[in-house]
Amino acid sequence: MRADLEIIENWIEPNARVLDLGCGDGELLAHLQDAKSVSGYGLEIDHGNITECIAKGVDVVEQDIDKGLASIRNDSFDCVVMTQALQTMHRPDVIVEEMLRIGRECIVTFPNFAHWRARFYLAFKGRMPVSKFLPYTWYNTPNIHFCTFDDFERLCVERNIRICERTVVDHKLRDRWWIRLWPNMLGEIAIYRITRQV
Amino acid sequence: MPTSLPADSVGLVTPQTLHFDVPLALSCGRVLEAYDLIIETYGELNEDASNAVLICHALSGHQHAAGYLSMDDRKPGWWDSAIGPGKPIDTNRFFVVALNNLGGCHGSTGPRSINPETGKPYGPDFPIVTVKDWVNSQVRLSDRLGIQRWAAIIGGSLGGMQAMQWAIDYSDRIANCVAIASAPKLSAQNIAFNEVARQAISKDPQFHKGHYYEHDVVPKTGLALARMVGHITYLSDDGMREKFGREMRAGKLSFDFDNPQFEVESYLQYQGERFSTSFDANTYLLMTKALDYFDPAAEFDHDLVKALSHASCRFLVVSFTTDWRFSPERSREMVDALVAAGKSVSYAEVDSAHGHDAFLIPSPRYMGIFTAYMNRVADALGLEPSTQKENQDAR
Numbered sequence: 001m002r003a004d005l006e007i008i009e010n011w012i013e014p015n016a017r018v019l020d021l022g023c024g025d026g027e028l029l030a031h032l033q034d035a036k037s038v039s040g041y042g043l044e045i046d047h048g049n050i051t052e053c054i055a056k057g058v059d060v061v062e063q064d065i066d067k068g069l070a071s072i073r074n075d076s077f078d079c080v081v082m083t084q085a086l087q088t089m090h091r092p093d094v095i096v097e098e099m100l101r102i103g104r105e106c107i108v109t110f111p112n113f114a115h116w117r118a119r120f121y122l123a124f125k126g127r128m129p130v131s132k133f134l135p136y137t138w139y140n141t142p143n144i145h146f147c148t149f150d151d152f153e154r155l156c157v158e159r160n161i162r163i164c165e166r167t168v169v170d171h172k173l174r175d176r177w178w179i180r181l182w183p184n185m186l187g188e189i190a191i192y193r194i195t196r197q198v
Numbered sequence: 199m200p201t202s203l204p205a206d207s208v209g210l211v212t213p214q215t216l217h218f219d220v221p222l223a224l225s226c227g228r229v230l231e232a233y234d235l236i237i238e239t240y241g242e243l244n245e246d247a248s249n250a251v252l253i254c255h256a257l258s259g260h261q262h263a264a265g266y267l268s269m270d271d272r273k274p275g276w277w278d279s280a281i282g283p284g285k286p287i288d289t290n291r292f293f294v295v296a297l298n299n300l301g302g303c304h305g306s307t308g309p310r311s312i313n314p315e316t317g318k319p320y321g322p323d324f325p326i327v328t329v330k331d332w333v334n335s336q337v338r339l340s341d342r343l344g345i346q347r348w349a350a351i352i353g354g355s356l357g358g359m360q361a362m363q364w365a366i367d368y369s370d371r372i373a374n375c376v377a378i379a380s381a382p383k384l385s386a387q388n389i390a391f392n393e394v395a396r397q398a399i400s401k402d403p404q405f406h407k408g409h410y411y412e413h414d415v416v417p418k419t420g421l422a423l424a425r426m427v428g429h430i431t432y433l434s435d436d437g438m439r440e441k442f443g444r445e446m447r448a449g450k451l452s453f454d455f456d457n458p459q460f461e462v463e464s465y466l467q468y469q470g471e472r473f474s475t476s477f478d479a480n481t482y483l484l485m486t487k488a489l490d491y492f493d494p495a496a497e498f499d500h501d502l503v504k505a506l507s508h509a510s511c512r513f514l515v516v517s518f519t520t521d522w523r524f525s526p527e528r529s530r531e532m533v534d535a536l537v538a539a540g541k542s543v544s545y546a547e548v549d550s551a552h553g554h555d556a557f558l559i560p561s562p563r564y565m566g567i568f569t570a571y572m573n574r575v576a577d578a579l580g581l582e583p584s585t586q587k588e589n590q591d592a593r
Contacts, residue, residue: 017540041537047563054514054544055570057578061533061545071534 003173004083004109004191005031011107011165011193012036016078019103021065021095022085025049026058033058040077066090069098077103084189086110087143093155100161100196109191112168114148114184133171133188149184156194165193203266206282207274208240208289211265215305218338225491228325231314235339236261236305237297240281241289243343249581250345251287252336253277253296254353254360257428257485258477260304263296264289277354279560286568291576292349299360300335301327301484309480310411321480322408329356329492333363340371350374350575354557355524356485359492362532365509366494374575375509376568378516379557381528382502382535383493388523391431392486395424399479408480421479422470429469434520434553438462502535509536513543514571516564518556544571 005028012018014036020029023042026049032038042060044050053060063071065082066089080103082095087110089095099106111134112118121129128138136143147155149168156163168179168187179186203209219232238261243250253263255276264281266274281287281294298306301324309324316323340348351361351372358380365375384392399405402420406413433441442462451459458464498504513536517529526547536543548564550556556564 039540039542041543050544050546051563051566051570054546054567055574057574059512059542059544061537061543062547063545071530071537073538076538076540 002027003169004189007167007169007173007175007191008081008083008107008109009035012038012079014038016040017076019043019072019077019080021069021080021082021099022088023049023053023058023060026053026056026060028081028083029053029058030056065095069095069102072102074101075104079103079105079107081107083107083109084111087145087147089145092145092147093159096155096161096194097159100194105164105193105195107191107193108152109189110147110152111143111189112149112184112187113146114150115188116185117188119185131171149187149190152190152192160197162195162197163192164195167191201269203269206284207278208265208282208294210269211238211240211262211267211275213238213261213305216339216342218335218342220338222331222335222338224325224331225328226326230300230307230325233300233307233335234305234311235297235300235307235335237295237339238262238265238275239296240264240294241292243293243345244581247343247345248347248349248579249292249576250340250343250348251292251294252340252348252351252364253281253287253294254332254336254351254357255296255299256353256355256357257489258473258482259298259357260302261296261298261306262304264294277558279558280565280568286565286572287352288572288576291581292572295339295343295345297336297339299327299332301481301488303478303481308478309408309484310478319411321411322483324480324484326487326491327484328488329359329363329494330367332360332488333367336360336364337368337371346371348372348374349579349581350376350572352376352378353380354378355380355554356489356492359489363492363494365511365513366505367508369508369510372511373579374512374514374571376514376516376571377529377532379518379521379524379529379554380515380532381524382495382532384490385528389490391427392490394427395486396483398423398427399483402479405479408483410479416474417479418471418474421477421482422467422474424479424482425473425477426466426470429466431523432554434522434551436520437551437553437555440551441465502531503538506532506535506541507539509539509541511542513541514567515543515545516557516567517545517547518550518552518554518564519547520551521554521556523554 016038018038018040020042043063080099086092118129168183171188215236222230262275263277264275298304301308309320313320353361358377361375364372399420402417404415405417445461495502495505517526533545
């Protein structure tokens with residue numbers, strides 16, 4: 001299983017109702033169903049992934065998250081998860097607000113655009129960073145709203161969002177002690193657990 | 199005469215008629231003292247009767263859902279694309295039951311049947327039956343067949359409505375509900391189209407207020423018109439453009455009203471004509487009423503979430519992009535209510551140019567989803583995985 005999914009698993013209560021935005025082939029939910037008896041759904045638009053979810057016994061609803069989540073009621077999930085999709089949204093801020101509306105807690109993961117490799121690429125090559133981990137060029141990338149950890153945390157402050165927990169890892173999703181020294185420079189992926197400030 | 203049938207067919211099938219003599223109370227307040235239901239079955243019921251799948255038919259459907267009635271049958275049953283060995287509803291694993299609903303004209307008790315009180319055909323006196331009544335009659339059928347709990351109840355359009363009603367009314371007797379190209383109730387536009395169809399039939403001079411059997415005539419014109427209107431709503435604008443465009447039969451305008459000039463006119467006339475000789479007008483009226491009246495939320499303060507909160511089965515909901523009779527939005531109403539009620543549901547909106555008819559037409563994505571879901575149903579029940587074993591009978 002993907003390492004970030006393992007970290008997420010630890011943050012989810014047994015028997016929770018979980019909504020996975022952009023659930024892919026349903027790997028996380030399938031695992032959570034077995035390991036933690038969670039119930040819930042994935043939202044997905046990729047046709048192959050949808051069939052794969054159904055084959056796995058993961059409930060999946062074909063829905064474009066970018067078109068909103070208005071059909072889902074307030075506080076109807078214990079946890080709303082979105083892994084590696086925030087940067088592909090037209091309005092990441094709106095989707096984060098929506099996640100907090102429908103879920104008691106939210107888990108978000110995204111790549112850090114202030115990682116030293118990206119900074120180095122842009123500073124010395126003068127071009128948009130391309131890496132094995134993020135292999136797209138600027139004109140065909142689905143990642144239209146890159147941000148840094150600092151950017152995201154600033155958004156949380158502005159919008160009154162409480163960060164309950166944060167884990168920063170490298171692109172192989174390993175938790176390294178030195179990343180903690182300067183996460184915004186050394187971390188490649190962040191996993192945040194957030195909730196509405198009360 | 200062909201000497202063999204396709205390998206993935208259920209083969210030759212024979213319908214059977216079951217008689218029920220325990221009175222059935224209907225929604226309209228009347229009681230059907232006794233009735234027949236005609237069914238077909240495919241595959242074999244396993245020892246604990248856990249592999250049974252019920253197929254509910256749509257407006258003009260019937261019990262002949264798959265296979266061939268004789269070796270020189272030109273076409274297989276109406277949902278042969280989905281039912282058979284290795285198909286989504288895999289008859290190597292499932293025991294499939296398809297029936298003709300009450301009020302039908304293919305062998306179950308309906309307007310053409312003799313009313314025991316008068317000794318004459320029921321005609322217009324056959325009681326108005328609802329989706330709920332059909333489900334109640336299907337429960338009796340389940341009991342007769344020894345099926346306590348259906349592995350799945352599956353239907354498209356009006357058939358999907360029956361599956362949904364089962365999920366609400368008999369939650370302990372259905373494990374999976376598959377509702378394809380369906381809706382939680384009809385819209386004003388849907389009812390309007392049905393009313394045009396009914397008016398076309400009842401205004402036909404041959405209709406005789408529904409007593410046309412006694413006059414030995416059939417309101418063919420009205421029934422054909424009803425079918426033509428209905429048929430337009432089953433197709434999509436894109437699909438019709440693709441299929442007919444503005445193609446003309448003679449290649450040029452004839453400046454008269456005598457004959458169909460555009461291909462689409464001729465096609466509709468042919469469909470109407472064919473239907474009017476094979477279907478019963480009173481049944482058509484009944485079926486459209488059952489559609490109009492379907493509204494399971496009505497009993498629950500018009501709250502679909504409340505209605506569906508009674509369900510305990512898993513749901514698969516599928517819609518088609520160009521279906522404007524029961525559009526994807528209508529399926530979404532069901533899905534959203536199921537999510538709000540915390541029920542297990544998967545939903546897919548399949549690209550198709552075929553409009554409402556798409557639920558009868560196999561396409562790779564549709565069949566892929568259907569197969570994946572049904573395999574999961576079979577796996578969860580521990581049914582034997584599909585083997586390529588030949589279906590020996592009938593070949």
